[in-house]
Amino acid sequence: MSVYSPFSSFGKDLPAGLVVFLVAVxxxxxxxxASGAPLxxxxxAGMVGGIIVGSLSGSNIGVSGPAAGLAVIVADAIxxxxxxxxxxxxxxxxxxxxxxxxxIAGAMQIALAFARAxxxxxxxPNAVIKGMLSAIGIMxxxxxxxxxxxxxxxxxxxxxxxxxxxxxxITEIWVALGDINPAAVIVTLVSMAILILWERPFxxxxxxxxxxxxxxxxxxxxxxxxxxxxxxxxxxFAMDEMVGIPTATEAGGVLNxxxxxxxxxxxxxxxxxxxxxxxxxxxxxxxxxxxxxxKLDPDKNVTPTNRELLAQGVGNMVSGLIxxxxxxxxxxxxxxxxxxxxxxxxxxxxxxxxxxxxxxxxPDLLNMIPLSSLAAIxxxxxxxxxxxxxxxxxYNKNRGLFIKFMVTVLAIIFTDLLIGIMIGLGLGILxxxxxxxxxxxxxxxxxxxxxxxxFKLSENVTFLNKANxxxxxxxxxxxxxxVIDATQSxxxxxxxxxxxxxxxxxxxxxxxxxxVNGSFDDVNVNHMExxxxxxxxxxxxxxxxxxxxxxx
Numbered sequence: 001m002s003v004y005s006p007f008s009s010f011g012k013d014l015p016a017g018l019v020v021f022l023v024a025v026x027x028x029x030x031x032x033x034a035s036g037a038p039l040x041x042x043x044x045a046g047m048v049g050g051i052i053v054g055s056l057s058g059s060n061i062g063v064s065g066p067a068a069g070l071a072v073i074v075a076d077a078i079x080x081x082x083x084x085x086x087x088x089x090x091x092x093x094x095x096x097x098x099x100x101x102x103x104i105a106g107a108m109q110i111a112l113a114f115a116r117a118x119x120x121x122x123x124x125p126n127a128v129i130k131g132m133l134s135a136i137g138i139m140x141x142x143x144x145x146x147x148x149x150x151x152x153x154x155x156x157x158x159x160x161x162x163x164x165x166x167x168x169x170i171t172e173i174w175v176a177l178g179d180i181n182p183a184a185v186i187v188t189l190v191s192m193a194i195l196i197l198w199e200r201p202f203x204x205x206x207x208x209x210x211x212x213x214x215x216x217x218x219x220x221x222x223x224x225x226x227x228x229x230x231x232x233x234x235x236x237f238a239m240d241e242m243v244g245i246p247t248a249t250e251a252g253g254v255l256n257x258x259x260x261x262x263x264x265x266x267x268x269x270x271x272x273x274x275x276x277x278x279x280x281x282x283x284x285x286x287x288x289x290x291x292x293x294x295k296l297d298p299d300k301n302v303t304p305t306n307r308e309l310l311a312q313g314v315g316n317m318v319s320g321l322i323x324x325x326x327x328x329x330x331x332x333x334x335x336x337x338x339x340x341x342x343x344x345x346x347x348x349x350x351x352x353x354x355x356x357x358x359x360x361x362x363p364d365l366l367n368m369i370p371l372s373s374l375a376a377i378x379x380x381x382x383x384x385x386x387x388x389x390x391x392x393x394x395y396n397k398n399r400g401l402f403i404k405f406m407v408t409v410l411a412i413i414f415t416d417l418l419i420g421i422m423i424g425l426g427l428g429i430l431x432x433x434x435x436x437x438x439x440x441x442x443x444x445x446x447x448x449x450x451x452x453x454x455f456k457l458s459e460n461v462t463f464l465n466k467a468n469x470x471x472x473x474x475x476x477x478x479x480x481x482x483v484i485d486a487t488q489s490x491x492x493x494x495x496x497x498x499x500x501x502x503x504x505x506x507x508x509x510x511x512x513x514x515x516v517n518g519s520f521d522d523v524n525v526n527h528m529e530x531x532x533x534x535x536x537x538x539x540x541x542x543x544x545x546x547x548x549x550x551x552x
Contacts, residue, residue, distance in 0.1 A: 009343035016342030017350030019215040020063055022374060023336045023381075024050075024351060025358070025366065026243055031066040036075035037095060037325055040257045042066045043245070043359055044324030048315050050352015053327060054345050056311035058304040062293045063333035063348045064315060066325040067282055072416075074325060077101065077274050081265070096262035097271070099320045103261055104275035106316030109283055109309050118305025121287030126295075127401045128424040130390065131408025133292050135420060136331055137385025138413060144375035144382070145173045148188040150181025152240040161414045169413070183235035184372040187225045191218040191376030199380075215340055215377045222373030223365070243369045245359055259323030278316075281418065282328045286312050288421060289329040296338050336381050404428050433464060452481040452515070461492045469496055473503045478510045486518030 024046050032042030049064030057064070082094020112118075151172075162168050167175060197203060198214030226242070229235035265271045290303045308329065315327045337347050358366050394405045407427050412420025453476060461469070476482055484500065486492065507514045 010346070012341040012343050013347040014350055015212070015216055016337050016340035017347040018219075018354065019340040019377065020333050020337045020342070020347060021351040021354040021358070022215070022219055022243075022369065023377065024063070024065055024333050025245060025355065026371060026374060027330075027332065028066055028355075029244060031071055032325060035066075035071045035325060036078050037098075038091070038259070038323075041095075041259070041323055041325045043355060044258070044322055045319050045327050046355045047352050048319040048322075048324055049327040049330075050348050050350075050355060052318050052352075053311045053315035053329075054348035054352055056307075056314055057329075057345060057348075058307040058311075059290065059293065059329070060299070060301050060344050061297055061334060061338050061342050061347070062290060062303060062308075062329045063337050063351065064286075064312065064327050064329045065333055067285060067328040067330070070278065070281055070285075070326050070328075073274075073277060073281065074098070080270075093262075096259055097265050098274075099259060099323060100261035100263050100266065101271050101275040101278060102320030102324075102326050103317050104272065105278035105282065105326065106313045106318075106320060108275060108279035109313030109316060111313075112279070112283055113306045113309035113313060116306050117283070118287065118307075118309050120284070121291045121305055124288060124291060124421070124425060125404060125428045127394065127404040128408050128421060128428060129288070129292050129295060130394065131405040131424055132288065132412060132417070132421055133296070133331070134386040134390055134405075135409040135412035136335075136417070137382040138409070139169065140332060140378050140382035140385070142169050142173065142413075144378045146176035147241070147371040148184065148375040148379070149176045149179070150184025150237075150241055150372060151176035151179045152238050161416065181237070181241065183225070183229050183237055184241055184370060186229065186235070187222055187370050187372040188376050190221060190225075191373055192379065194218050194221065195376060195380050218373050218376055219369055222370045223368045225373075226368045226370055237370055241371055243366055243371065243374070245363045245366050257323075261320060278326050282312065282316065282326050283309055285418065286328040289331045289334060292331055293329065293334045293338070296335060298338070299343070332378075332381070335385055336377070339381050339384055400431055404431065452483045454483050454485060456485040457489045457492065457518075459488055459490055461489060461496050463493045463495045465493075466495050466499060470499050473499065476503075476510075476512060478512065481513045481515075482507075483515045483517055486516065489518060 025043075028042035028046040029039050031045075032039045035042075045066035049066070053064040078091070078094040078098050079089060080094075081097040082091060083089045084093075194217050195214045198209065198217070203209045226237055230237075286308060287305055290305055290308055294301065294303055312328060319325065319327055333351075337351075340347075342348075391405075394402045404424055404427055408420060408424030410420075411423035414420075415423070455472070504514050506512075
């Protein structure tokens with residue numbers, strides 16, 4: 001594993017951190033909006049994810065922030081906790097109680113880290129992980145098209161197919177085509193041209209362009225366009241088309257931007273169940289993102305997953321204590337970090353510091369950045385995640401892998417991240433079970449008279465194989481010789497052992513000679529012995545084949 005000091009790639013990490021910061025701010029606001037929480041709670045989660053989690057994490061390039069996959073859970077929880085018996089909802093009541101669940105969830109994640117539960121992420125197949133990355137890339141592109149066209153829509157955050165405005169990912173694009181803002185389109189096209197130009201080999205050979213990253217130039221151009229284009233007359237940006245950071249003056253002071261937990265429901269079963277749900281879903285989302293991010297890492301570092309759970313747990317405790325949403329490692333920000341040249345955790349920490357500085361010192365400047373500028377940056381990020389070459393590679397590898405890959409991609413696009421991953425994983429498990437069901441044994445019919453029928457059991461024989469094995473044994477003709485070979489079997493389900501016993505018990509009536517090679521249950525054989533009630537004590541009834549086996 002490659003190890004970097006925090007300042008070993010200073011020149012690359014700072015520009016990367018700036019890009020991640022610019023991508024993270026609208027996402028933090030969008031996730032807070034989609035979660036039904038105060039907008040500043042998303043900003044707090046971004047700060048904590050960058051500074052606290054970034055400092056404690058063992059990942060060089062992973063970036064944490066508010067969890068998109070928890071948006072629906074958070075929104076439902078705040079609504080239930082804040083609604084009284086008369087059916088009246090109060091954010092001032094529901095949100096502080098929800099924060100106490102976030103703190104407890106963080107403590108649970110720390111417990112999971114000490115229980116070494118981080119290994120769970122390694123049980124997800126590569127086809128599902130690659131499908132997740134490609135689906136996220138496609139979703140990034142689709143979700144950014146309205147912003148690129150200047151359509152005034154709610155800020156994105158919840159990564160599901162269905163949106164809270166009644167539209168879905170596809171129909172929103174159709175609506176956006178009828179609401180195009182020429183100013184946004186100009187910014188998008190020029191920004192895309194800059195980013196494509198920056199990727200050309202001849203540009204990379206020029207030293208100054210290696211220091212100044214393309215996304216940074218895009219952001220600078222966006223601020224310029226915001227101030228210059230309106231002077232031409234008809235090119236203006238609506239407020240919904242701009243980055244929107246809450247300011248301390250708007251909220252009545254810095255301290256009023258933060259919220260502390262309400263512990264009045266500490267011993268409530270509902271609160272602990274909510275905390276457990278947040279801990280499990282946030283941990284699973286983090287571990288999946290860690291696995292995916294490690295695959296994207298050009299240095300192929302392997303993140304210590306238990307340490308990551310510990311970092312996320314501490315982050316959630318801090319976030320909950322000061323009024324922030326739950327945090328996880330986030331693939332969109334991590335991908336943007338990698339694509340922008342980030343090499344050490346300094347980029348993640350720097351992005352968190354920039355969020356702090358921007359909120360309190362530079363909100364007016366950041367609010368001059370059009371969302372169309374960020375859309376262009378995310379188009380490139382999305383394309384790199386979902387390159388056509390990835391689909392071709394998976395297709396050429398194996399048909400089963402390609403099916404799992406495509407099902408995961410489509411499931412994530414048309415549902416959401418966690419549901420899509422569960423569908424992909426479920427399909428993978430079904431395919432394993434089917435293979436195990438279809439290949440529990442090999443069954444060789446005798447070709448020459450006097451030759452035995454070999455019944456060779458596979459490595460793992462489960463209860464799913466009962467029907468196949470029973471039918472195969474029924475097909476054994478009377479007056480034949482059978483060898484049951486269990487030498488390769490590590491596990492045979494007790495139900496299958498009972499079937500084999502029943503067959504051997506019936507062998508006498510059917511005049512079948514049975515030999516067992518290997519062992520199962522109470523039939524244990526070192527080389528080749530037999531289980532045959534038909535054979536008399538003096539061995540006079542042994543067939544020539546069985547005599548030959550027993551004398552070897």
